Amino acid sequence: MNQEILKKMKSRPEVAVNSIRRVVSQYKESFEAWFPEEMYKWRAVQCFQEHWNPERVDFAEMLKESLAQAGNLMDTNYAYPCKMIAFFAEKEPNTVRFMFQRLLDPQADVVEQIQSFEKSADGLLAKYQFKESMKQHYQGDRTICTYLFFAQPDRYFLYQYGKLKAFLAETGLRATCKMGDIQNVLTYQEVANQVLSCVRQDSELLNLFETKRAELGNSYYPDSEHHLLTDDIIYFASRLYKSGYWPASAEYDPEISAEQWLELLADRSVCTAENLEILKTMQELGGEATCKQLSLRSGGSSAHYNGSMIQLARRVQGKTGCPLVQSKNEDQKWWPILFVGRTALPDQPGTYSWKLRDELAETLELLSQKEVNNPMPFAKNTILYGPPGTGKTYQTVNYAVAIIEGRALEEVQTENHEEVLQRYRKYRQDGRIEFTTFHQSFGYEDFIEGIRPVFAEDNEEENGDICYEITDGVFKKFCATAQPPAVDPNQNPYGFSASPTIWKVSLGGTGQHPLRDYCMANSCIRIGWDEYGENITDDMDYHVGGKTVLNAFLYRMQPGDIILSCYTAHSIDAIGVVTGEPEWHPEFDHYKRLRTVRWLIQGQNIDIEEFRLEKSLTLSTVYRLNTTVETVIEVLGKHGFSGAAPVKGTKGPYVFIIDEINRGNISKIFGELITLIEPSKRLGQSEELQAKLPYSHKAFGIPDNVYLLGTMNTADRSIALLDTALRRRFSFVEMMPDSGVLDDVKVEGISISGLLTTLNRRIEVLFDREHTLGHAFFTPLRQSPTIQTLGEIFRDKVVPLLQEYFYDDYEKICLVLGDRKRPEQQQFFKVETVDLQSLFGVEPEFEVNPTYRINPDAFFDAEVYRNL
Known part of the structure; x- marks a missing residue:
């Protein structure tokens, strides 16, 4: 039937036979407990044999009677192919009669028979479908093979893809088994015949079966050729296979092939760009992740990822009509379409881990390779220019959505613009798109960074003097959002969050201090201002200062943030990570406010220059430091903490739109970015370049996944008068009246x-x-x-x-x-x-x-x- 399959299986015959005999032996040991739960299958076959008569005038009624006991073998909690074929028979009895006659023709090719039956059934569904949910009751290869077996049980076996896949895994038999491949039917026949050969040689097994069969009576199929017994052994073995994941393939399979997944992932009405990005992130994490790991990697709450994937699964089911797992838990009905799951490992953040189904993982791999072979067709820096009223700003919506979704601009332009606009707004809300307008007063300080005056009571202690604070501009903030997390959550020995804030903390002052000794020994940090009591309110009178310090310690500081313990104005003695929420300890005489900390290193004397901090540390108890996570990791490595390297990766495309780009002073606004925006100078590229910013003295580069999209009104200013440096670094797309x-x-x-x-x-x-x-x-x-x-x-x-x-x-x-x-x-x-x-x-x-x-x-x- 399929000689290539048989050849593979016989290449190591002793292994195949021994594996099958092991399974048969286990089946015999469990027979008394197992068989009573499965004997309904013999009843179902006998029922079909007793009632099947394709020549009956009332064909539809005959078909219902024949399949009356078949429910457990064919139906699932949400898919009822038996009822659907009976419905078709009521509508067109002669059509369905002919479908079965052709299917059961012993001279025809079995693969062609199955495909012909399925095609005819699809035609009837298209003709009589009156609601979307009818699609889930389709006549698939599993259902059609059950019809074949019921009619000719001495010739066929009860094929099911999940059962075959698990059996091969349990026994180690080598055979090709690919989701959606009709050749699996032939593979199953060959595998079952191998098992049948062993069954017929086992007299003990046959005696057990015949004894039980005699007790059942004539309402159960005699199975003299032992095909159903063989199939029951295969099912038994498939249940033995423990992958550690739920649901096992023998229990549930959505029956969606890699080819179908390819179409589903490309359909934005089913799989949104956000859904696809989550799946790709899981692929980057090795094909398996908890919601917590996704949250640490890409931001957002764990519940967000759980909800997003369940909604995707719902749309997939609505589109394909695939079966659902039987579960009383509403959520558990959906996610197994995409994943198999297990309890998270002890060292894995989160509680439950999802693993991409093989066919879905295979499709994502194909998509990744396609993206490598067909890179994004958009330039990193683009300006849409033309006279007023030509739709430049309107088209930035289409451009931005196309870039983020990795699709052709023409494809997005053909969609309903309101639907595109809704996705655009969602991406803006998620931080994937930012929009600003240049004007004559817009400057470097607005775009990159600058200083702004603040009253000291809003920044430090209580003297009320004016001081100055470095503030990030809109583009610098956007680039920080677009950058991947500094640490891979799968290889994060530090405990840092995805985007941790780095804090300087003084423990009782500089030098040795009893408070410092306590905190190091008890894994915590403590601060004072005890006179305000446990609860801090908005209308508090900060009569002894400390407003900003308390705000930072109580509200801005978060678990996963980094702590640098200040020893002197120029040195750090310990580095830790915040592990707990703020606590109030009335049992202490002083410094009653506490947060737990995991100290990574302590007892050090690290010059602040190693953190690229050029100013002396101030006396303020708690404040944010202007250094990077990568720098902290580098310092940790130098001083004896062995950990993972900073992660290198991307978070998908981000789009920064500058409307009326030619109305601003480009040289003034962009500053050193004129060079940094070049594609070859982006972070991660061969000529990666970072510039030292003038206010923060911090190294800054443009992430490679940031796309700059500008618009320019040529009636406002001729393109020829634009800054030459700008023209060289941007691609220009003319938009004339149409x-x-x-x-x-x-x-x-x-x-x-x-x-x-x-x-x-x-x-x-x-x-x-x-x-x-x-x-x-x-x-x-x-x-x-x-x-x-x-x-x-x-x-x-x-x-x-x-x-x-x-x-x-x-x-x-x-x-x-x-x-x-x-x-x-x-x-x-x-x-x-x-x-x-x-x-x-x-x-x-x-x-x-x-x-x-x-x-x-x-x-x-x-x-x-x-x-x-």
């Missing part, structure tokens, strides 16, 4: 597309192409194709823009608007006749400029636009 998008828009028979084309041709001749009119000005006419709306567009948008373009040169404006070829009452601008003698008292001897007045009536006259 009258074609208005081809279907007409107002009282007036072609808006033709009207826009005419206006822009005149502007190009009288001015230039950079000052043409964009099609976006006229898009409101799609919803309201009236002269009133058209008139308002000309009155409020077009004419004011032309006045700006031509600096009140009304003769040219009139030429653009076609005023000179229409009667005076249809002109947008009328030339006012002025009695100069009456106005000045004399007739001027020089030429006086004509006076133009707007004609309001012209804006709402359809004939004006027909003759424009």
